[in-house]
Amino acid sequence: MAIVGAGAAGLMAAIASSRAGGRTVLFDRRRKVGAKILMSGGTRCNVTNASVSERDYVTSSGPFVRKVLRQFPPEETREFFERLGVKLKLEPTGKFFPVSDSAGDVLTALLRAVDAERVELRRDITVDGISRRNDGLTVATSEGELYVSSVVLATGGLSYPQTGSDGLGYRIAERLGHSIVRTSAALTPLIASPPIHAGLAGITLDAKLRVVSRSRIVAERFGSLLFTHAGYSGPVVLDISRHWERASWEDPDAQVLASFAAGRSQEDFDAHILAEAARAPRRHVANLLAAIVPQRLAETLMAGSGISAGTMLSGLGRDVRRRLVDSVCALRLPVDRVAGFGKAEVTAGGIPLLEVRARDMSSKIVDGLYFAGEILDVDGYIGGFNFQWAWSTGWVAGTAAAKRAAAFRHPRTPLG
Ligand SMILES: Cc1cc2nc3c(=O)[nH]c(=O)nc-3n(C[C@H](O)[C@H](O)[C@H](O)COP(=O)(O)OP(=O)(O)OC[C@H]3O[C@@H](n4cnc5c(N)ncnc54)[C@H](O)[C@@H]3O)c2cc1C
Known part of the structure; x- marks a missing residue:
């Protein structure tokens, strides 16, 4: 059997298929495989999370994702890596990283396992197409053809194309009759043009971001926000980016609103200001804001609300107070566009889940074809x-593809 793409999904599929008894050839167009693993998590590789469910993904089918995760849950991921000699540590955010803080250790362990399982890893070979032949599939590569019983397509999406994933996998699947859910960059910074918040560049703070389109909240995420010279970044921005991008396809006026009020609603924050004004009327507005946001941002929020430095709480009129509450709880972050695939950690869209079976990741359209990883229409936060x-997905697809190969003893199949 063949696996196309030696990223995280393809490497896992290759190990799983060999352990299930498959004779496996793993193709990658790049000499240096697993580039995304190396650059992941700030080169520390956030391998998995303490708690993973379908709610951590944007998907057309929660039950599909749940069914796949159940077959190879995060506990198995941790055990898998520990067995490969990669000790993992849990950080307070729920993220697991290698104890060594080295993404290189994760990739090295995977490549050692690939080697130990006798997977034939063929680097620098591009798979250009797959076609049906008899009961099997022919894989056309830059170095000739291979006839196999099953293929796992794990070519990734469109993000960071310099790592080898440029969307060729989608075209291969399309030529076989699959459709593609429109793709977009996900987990990517937002660009503001003009960058009206550039003066705040470098400031990081916790914020709740909402994407609002046609008076409806399309998405809401909480986390760390970073103001940059070009716009906005940080985990909460990356998380919200795919929602803004897709909302803006339908509604050019889709907005990103930020709240810095530490979980308080606008009414609560308004009541908090009133209570403080009653308790300490001579307290400066700047002092009250400094308790929740960095000073430079406090000054910006005050200026935007028409409040001069030195204003005391007792001096806040009703309208001005309301403007301040709006600024703190629903500050509009003007967005021009997402930074795009060149800076996106993942791709939204891809192979529709409706065309794939969750129990084994097999294609409903092409016998012997399986999918794994980012190529599918699922993107996580x-x-x-x-x-x-x-x-x-790599584990499930690799195991199932190997089982099919074992059952498939075609006389003209050189490779199970
Ligand atoms: C900067 C960055 C940081 C990230 N950090 C994290 C993190 O900490 N935690 C996390 O969970 N996720 C992280 N991600 C996301 C994660 O890296 C991806 O979700 C994951 O790598 C996807 O794996 P994949 O195997 O599906 O695709 P890819 O890793 O993209 O692998 C696809 C492979 O297929 C090969 N290929 C493509 N087409 C062909 C072809 N036609 N023929 C032969 N080979 C082909 C490519 O060369 C590539 O090696 C990060 C991503 C980036 C870019």
Whole structure:
């Protein structure tokens, strides 16, 4: 059997298929495989999360994702890596990283396992197409053809194309009759043009971000926000980016609103200001804001609300107070566009789940074809969820493809 793509999903599929008895050839167009693993988690590789469920993904089918995760849950991921000699540690955020803080250790362990399982890893070979032949599939590569019983397509999406994933996998699947859910960059910074918050560049703070379109909250995420010279970044921005991008396809006026009020609603924050004004009327507005946001942002919020420095709480009129509450609880972050695939950790869209069986990741359209990883129409939030998707789908697809290969003893199949 053949696996196309030696990223996280393909490496896992290759190990699983060999352990299930398959004779496996793993193709990658790049000499240096697993590039995304190396760059992941700030080169620390956030392997998985303490708690993973379908709610950590944006998907057209929660039950599909749940079913796949159940077959290879995060506990198995952890055990799998520990057995390969990669000790993992849990951070307070729920993220698991290698104890060594080295993504290189994760990749090295996977490549050692690939080697130990006698997977034939063929680097620098591009798979250009797959076609049906008899009961099997012919894989056309830059170095000739291979006839196999089953193929796992694990070519990734469109993010960081310099790592080898440029969307060719989608075209291969399309030529076989699959459709593709429109793709977009996900987990990517947002660009503001003009960058009206550039003066705040470098400030990081916790915020709740909402994407609002046509008076409806499309998405809401909480986490760390970073103001940059070009716009906005940080985990909460990356998480919200795919929602803004897709909302803006339908509604050019879709907005990103930020709340810095530490979980308080606008009414609660308004009541808090009133209570403080009653308790300490001479307290400065700047002092009250400094308790929740960095000073530079406090000054910006005050200026935006028409409040001069030195204003005391007692001096806040009703309208001005309301404007301040709006700024703190629903500050509009103007967005021009997402930073795009060149800076996106993952791709939203891809192979529709409706065209795949959750029990074994097999194609409903092409016998012998399986999918794993980012190529599918599932994208996870920040936190190790995308790798967990790659490990789970890779494991399920690799195991199932090997079983098919074992049952498939065609006289003209040189390779099970
Ligand atoms: C900067 C960055 C940081 C990240 N950090 C994290 C993190 O800490 N935690 C987390 O969970 N996720 C993280 N991610 C996301 C995670 O890396 C991806 O979800 C995951 O790598 C997807 O794995 P994949 O195997 O499906 O695809 P890929 O890793 O993209 O692998 C696809 C492989 O297929 C090969 N290929 C493509 N087409 C062909 C072809 N036609 N023929 C032969 N080979 C082909 C490519 O060369 C590539 O090696 C990060 C991503 C980036 C970019």
